[in-house]
Amino acid sequence: MLKVAKRIAAWIAVVVLILVAIPLVLTPIYAIRGVHPVSTLMLFDEITVRPVLRDWVPIDDVAPVLLHSIIMSEDGQFCRHHGVDWGELLSVVDLALDGEETRGASTITMQTVKNLFLWNDRSFVRKAIELPLALYFDFVLPKRRIMEIYVNIAEWDTGVYGIEAASQHYFGKPASKLTAREAALITVSLPAPDVRNPAAPSATMRKLARRVERLAARSGAYVACVDDK
Template sequence: MPQDPTRRRPLWRRVGRLLVVLFLVFGLIGPILVTAAYRVIPPPITYLMVERAIEGRGFERRWRPLDEISPALVRAVIAAEDAKFCSHRGFDFAAMEKALAHNERSKRVRGGSTISQQTAKNIFLWPDRSYVRKGLEAYFTVLIEALWGKKRIMEVYLNSVEWGPGVYGAEAAALKNFGVGADRLTNAQAARLAAILPSPLKWRAAKPGPYVKRRSGRIGKAAGTIRREGMASCVLG
């Protein structure tokens, strides 16, 4: 006698429902809840911080609210990393296209990620260039743009970005390089810190080489444009 196929459906339905629930909890609801919590709670140690600590590079990080960080550093970082930070919604597609075109004809890799994308990667993910990680980065970028806003994104970025071996955040970087708090950074010091962001394990802000000096000079001029044209108003306005 043939087996009634309807007897198997309840089991498959239960498995299917379980998979849907797990996806919603861990794939959608969980990340949203964590992102919402980080809107008011300083994000704890990140994957990169753990990785660097295992490598023996130490750990220095002191959280400071955005209003206790020099505006000069905010303008310098925007000038160096993401001039359209206040006008885009997480992604600068023109910058991505330029980076791709540059990387096709040059051995020196140039990134096209915005500050929002960098923050999403730094806080929630691991350093990698895989498509999976890039996809997750895009997802978390959308979340923080929607749930945090520009000021919070900048605050978290400035308190979490790597600024040297075992040095994370503006306060630790300012103290390590110049012996002052992040609130007392001058325009020149801010430009130097912004200049080393692409390669913080290689370049130094306190004793910069010729390339970092030239780069910080360009960043300083660009930061002046950022200030005059109000291009940091979403953070400093």
């Protein structure tokens, strides 16, 4: 019985080491511009033979206003932190300890590593793995490359991955031609892409989009890291 337990423990240790090694090895590879990473959700869709719509697009061919909208909506300190916004994270922890309802504290980098290497849930285990991965990812990759990967692996509708596919899907145009209003609408659909439709926005979506549009218009230094080539 003891031998069986030892074997199981050894196999578990091997699996954990492999899971840790995968992002450590792949991250430097993903720094290469010609490499087009895929998310775990995309892999699952491929394995289960679900329809997938995706067309990788270089960040140079994405309307800058879309990038600005995402930063100002999802992670205003993206250009200033190193993968984790500790101030925002600690604020959320304080709210949780006080028994209050918490908001998300995931940065764009954290969302990117989650999509690339982890799974979708709100467990503390996933978050504990996500934090060091985000710090490592930010250390290895420049901000502009992180953003390029993020907009190309995010799911904007069921089976619709990446901003180029989403732009064509919702507005019938390439991502390079998105207007400020379209960029804002497609951005506010990100938290709930299965129920929010940028092409037929609800009153709530339109209100959120107006706010994002205003923030993007005066984003200035907050978005400098994705504007610098």
